[in-house]
Amino acid sequence: MKKDKRNQQDFSRRDFLKTTATGAGAAALTGLGMEQARAAEKPAHWDKEADVVVIGAGATGLPAAIQAALGGASVIVIEANTGVGGHAILSGGNLALGGGTTRQKKYGVVDSPDLLFSDLTDWSVVEPNGFPDYRYNDKEVIRAFADESANTYEWLLEHGVVFVDKIPDTLGGHACGNSAPREHHAAPMAWPLVQNGGPLPTDKGATSSSGVGLIRPLEASARKLGVQILLQHKMTGLIRENGRENARENGRDTPNSGRVVGISAVNQGKTVNIRARKGVILGTGGHSSNVNFRRIFDPRLTEEYQVAGEPYSFQDASGEIAAMSIGASLWGAFNQTGEFGQNVTKAGWIGCQYGYVNLSWQPDSPIFSKARASGLFVKDYQDAILVNIAGLRFYDETQGQFPANNYNSIKTYTPRSYRNAADVKYEPSNFINAALAGTGDTTPGGGPIWAIFDADAAKREGWKVTPPYVDTVEGYFFSADTLTELAAKIANKFQKKPMPPGALQDTVTRYNSFVDAGKDADFGKPAPKYKIQTPPYYAAWATPVIHDTRSGLRINGKCQVMDLNGEIIPGLYCGGESAGGFSLHGLARCAVQGRIAGKNAAAETVKG
Ligand SMILES: Cc1cc2nc3c(=O)[nH]c(=O)nc-3n(C[C@H](O)[C@H](O)[C@H](O)COP(=O)(O)OP(=O)(O)OC[C@H]3O[C@@H](n4cnc5c(N)ncnc54)[C@H](O)[C@@H]3O)c2cc1C
Numbered sequence: 001m002k003k004d005k006r007n008q009q010d011f012s013r014r015d016f017l018k019t020t021a022t023g024a025g026a027a028a029l030t031g032l033g034m035e036q037a038r039a040a041e042k043p044a045h046w047d048k049e050a051d052v053v054v055i056g057a058g059a060t061g062l063p064a065a066i067q068a069a070l071g072g073a074s075v076i077v078i079e080a081n082t083g084v085g086g087h088a089i090l091s092g093g094n095l096a097l098g099g100g101t102t103r104q105k106k107y108g109v110v111d112s113p114d115l116l117f118s119d120l121t122d123w124s125v126v127e128p129n130g131f132p133d134y135r136y137n138d139k140e141v142i143r144a145f146a147d148e149s150a151n152t153y154e155w156l157l158e159h160g161v162v163f164v165d166k167i168p169d170t171l172g173g174h175a176c177g178n179s180a181p182r183e184h185h186a187a188p189m190a191w192p193l194v195q196n197g198g199p200l201p202t203d204k205g206a207t208s209s210s211g212v213g214l215i216r217p218l219e220a221s222a223r224k225l226g227v228q229i230l231l232q233h234k235m236t237g238l239i240r241e242n243g244r245e246n247a248r249e250n251g252r253d254t255p256n257s258g259r260v261v262g263i264s265a266v267n268q269g270k271t272v273n274i275r276a277r278k279g280v281i282l283g284t285g286g287h288s289s290n291v292n293f294r295r296i297f298d299p300r301l302t303e304e305y306q307v308a309g310e311p312y313s314f315q316d317a318s319g320e321i322a323a324m325s326i327g328a329s330l331w332g333a334f335n336q337t338g339e340f341g342q343n344v345t346k347a348g349w350i351g352c353q354y355g356y357v358n359l360s361w362q363p364d365s366p367i368f369s370k371a372r373a374s375g376l377f378v379k380d381y382q383d384a385i386l387v388n389i390a391g392l393r394f395y396d397e398t399q400g401q402f403p404a405n406n407y408n409s410i411k412t413y414t415p416r417s418y419r420n421a422a423d424v425k426y427e428p429s430n431f432i433n434a435a436l437a438g439t440g441d442t443t444p445g446g447g448p449i450w451a452i453f454d455a456d457a458a459k460r461e462g463w464k465v466t467p468p469y470v471d472t473v474e475g476y477f478f479s480a481d482t483l484t485e486l487a488a489k490i491a492n493k494f495q496k497k498p499m500p501p502g503a504l505q506d507t508v509t510r511y512n513s514f515v516d517a518g519k520d521a522d523f524g525k526p527a528p529k530y531k532i533q534t535p536p537y538y539a540a541w542a543t544p545v546i547h548d549t550r551s552g553l554r555i556n557g558k559c560q561v562m563d564l565n566g567e568i569i570p571g572l573y574c575g576g577e578s579a580g581g582f583s584l585h586g587l588a589r590c591a592v593q594g595r596i597a598g599k600n601a602a603a604e605t606v607k608g
Contacts, residue, residue: 040237040264040273049275050076050228052601053263055235055319058086059211059587060283060576062218063152063594064601066159068281069225071602076274077222078233078265080318084219086285087309087577088587089194090359091211093186094172096588099146101153103184107167111180117146119177120584124420125405128427129339133175133405136334138581144557145582145592152592153184160217162187164207172209174342174404174548174585179415181407182588185209191216194312197364214587230265233272237264238280238322238572259606260326260571279571279601282561283594284319286549286577293317295444297336297551300436302445304494306347306545308356311370315549319578323553327563328572331554331580341404342585344432344544349375350384350451351470351477351540356547363468373471376463376540382529383457385511386542388439389447389495391487391503393511395434396525402430404585435544448494451542452486452508455534465538476541483508486537494543508532548585549577559597571604573597 051073054065062084065075083089098104099113120142123135157163164185173183188210190199200208222229241258262275287293289310294301294317307315320330348357352373361371378384381397388394403409410420438446458465470477475492484501491498512531514520520528553574554562561572575593582589 040239042239042241042261043264043273045273046262046275047272048076049262049277050074051276051278052076052281052598053078053274053276053279054281054283054598055263056080056086056283056285057084057219057229058283058285058313058576059088059091059214059590060285060578060594060597061086061281062215062222063591064281064283064573064575064598065222065227066218066225067595067598068602069222069227071599073278073602075222075227077227077229078235078263078274079229079231080234081313082231083194084229084231085194085211085215086313087315088211088590089215090309090312091214091587092172092358093188093209093211093213094183094587095153095156095186095214095591096173096176096182096584096586097149097153097184097592098168098177098180098182099150101150101168101184103153103163104168104180104182109168109180111182113146113149115179116149116177116182117143118415119179120146122178122416124416124418125178125410126421126424127341127402127405128424129402129430130421130426131338131340133340133583136332136338137583138332140557141555141579141581144559144596145584145589148592148596149588152588152595155595156186156214156218156591159221161214162189162206162217164209170406170408172586173406175340175583176406176585176588178405178407178410178413186211186213188213194367195359195365196362197366197368211587214591230267233265233267235263235265235284235318235322236271238326239263239273240326258570260569276571278604278606279573281594281597281601282319282323282553282572282574282578283576283590284315284578285313286315286552287317287320288546288549289314290317293320294546297333300445301344301546302443304445304448304543305344306354306356306543308345308359308545308547310354312367315577319574320552323561323569323572323574326569326572328561328569329554329564330551332582333551333580335580335583336549336551338583339402339430339433340550340583341402343548343550344401344436344546346400346431347449347542347545349377350542351376351465353471353474353476353541355541356545368468372474373468373476376461376465376469378451379461383461384451384453384540384542385507385532386435387450387452387499387504387507388435389497389499390439391499391507392439393507393522394437395431396429396520396523397431398525399429399431401432402427432544443496447496448492448541449543450490451540452504452532453538453540454532455536457530457532458538460530470540478539479536481535481537483537486539490539492541550583550585552578552580555579555581555593557596558600559593560600571606573601
């Protein structure tokens with residue numbers, strides 16, 4: 001096995017596994033909320049087999065499967081969900097691919113793999129809160145991405161993805177480098193959107209951007225190449241050559257060892273063991289939906305926070321946990337802990353459980369019964385105040401999160417010069433931190449956040465305060481004729497204690513006095529405009545939304561998963577949001593790493 005020279009520390013993987021996969025370790029995994037993901041025992045017989053088994057049919061898994069099939073491998077993709085696509089099919093379809101794509105060249109954008117690499121490893125670039133986007137990226141991982149980024153753009157075209165024909169820009173981009181515009185936009189064409197249940201109007205198909213325009217062509221291409229996609233198959237464990245039953249040493253369970261030779265999955269309650277002759281690729285999409293796992297990085301992210309992409313697709317960390325239980329390491333944890341602009345966002349749609357600003361669930365969506373309401377879009381936060389679990393305001397509601405770094409974020413940019421930071425205007429206001437801080441009691445997270453408004457505000461915004469726009473059934477929207485009645489009504493599984501009715505009344509009375517005074521003496525909201533005074537009064541769920549996973553399993557430039565000793569775990573690959581070392585937002589790193597993993601897995605030569 002190859003040893004990574006950067007980490008020669010003699011950390012015993014066995015010691016780590018003793019506390020995770022077995023005995024006390026089983027409890028540790030249960031504690032992570034993922035008791036099903038584990039090191040599985042080698043089965044007596046395999047139910048299915050292929051050269052390469054890919055876990056997850058999203059932005060990483062589909063490119064991985066296609067590339068492996070192109071390399072001559074037989075491929076099975078297993079997907080936990082009832083449909084393909086994961087977060088990617090819901091996404092905006094904006095791909096930060098650079099390094100000299102034909103689209104960049106067509107519009108005169110100068111870029112190269114070296115420039116992309118330089119941008120994505122530049123320690124000197126910071127956001128307005130001082131957090132560095134690129135400083136903690138792993139250079140080997142970034143080099144591999146930079147070298148394959150432009151090729152991936154051409155490859156996506158070959159596999160049927162249509163990109164909007166315009167100059168690459170910055171729309172949807174976070175942490176994709178200062179030197180060149182790199183966002184390319186996948187056109188949805190006539191594919192139906194999961195969130196709407198139908199296609200966009202014909203005139204918008206080729207000029208808008210949506211993840212469906214990435215995923216559906218890739219799915220078609222994979223199927224054409226003979227890739228077998230098994231839906232509703234959830235990977236529950238990874239199997240190494242010397243499985244647990246063969247691995248007792250000195251009378252104790254010991255970690256298994258050797259190649260990853262397959263996986264176990266569950267389909268409709270039945271275990272399915274699938275042999276992977278050459279390799280297993282994890283494209284499971286990260287951990288943002290797993291409360292215990294995400295709190296490893298940020299203890300504030302307790303259960304009440306929404307997650308973009310739910311309830312269609314849950315990032316439950318099963319890939320990470322299964323890999324960790326056979327010895328894999330996490331990597332680049334700062335990229336998850338760092339407060340990057342878009343990682344936690346303000347709710348855009350309120351009054352529903354799932355209110356990510358760029359995703360509204362419409363009644364014709366095939367999963368609307370799970371989402372239950374499409375929400376009310378807030379055009380102007382002058383129309384509402386936000387209060388916490390105790391009915392107290394905590395910030396200027398018109399504030400948002402920090403902007404993300406992107407092309408030209410720093411205007412006089414000198415690569416790797418500390419002076420770059422001097423050109424970034426320090427921005428003290430961040431709504432999200434105040435929301436996550438909560439009431440200052442011992443509760444680790446910030447608790448629920450409610451938007452409070454009155455009948456006049458609903459009129460100004462044009463809101464219809466009834467289902468299917470708001471969720472009155474599960475407790476994400478309430479109304480009452482007085483503020484004390486409203487506070488008493490607010491109750492759902494996340495509102496752990498009643499809101500003191502007097503507190504909400506006092507908060508509104510004080511806010512109304514700020515409207516009279518033309519000045520918010522508490523939080524500096526610019527000239528509060530409207531009193532909250534006309535019944536009925538409303539409380540709408542407006543708790544912040546978690547977005548990206550930017551830390552995950554340790555991989556090398558070939559997307560091989562590595563253990564705590566810096567050794568490769570043979571036969572195991574990972575890419576996308578489940579992989580660590582790379583803070584770029586979204587689809588581009590997934591597609592590129594999926595291809596890299598697929599190519600290398602298919603090329604494995606395995607004896608026997
Ligand atoms: C609303 C929204 C908008 C976005 N817009 C953009 C954008 O415009 N540009 C951009 O770059 N990024 C965007 N993103 C982010 C982007 O979609 C993700 O970064 C990307 O899809 C991650 O790819 P992935 O392969 O890691 O995971 P996913 O695409 O989520 O795929 C993971 C798949 O693995 C499956 N899976 C997980 N665990 C298992 C298991 N144990 N067994 C079997 N299957 C499993 C999941 O069900 C899922 O289908 C957006 C995300 C959201 C939610």
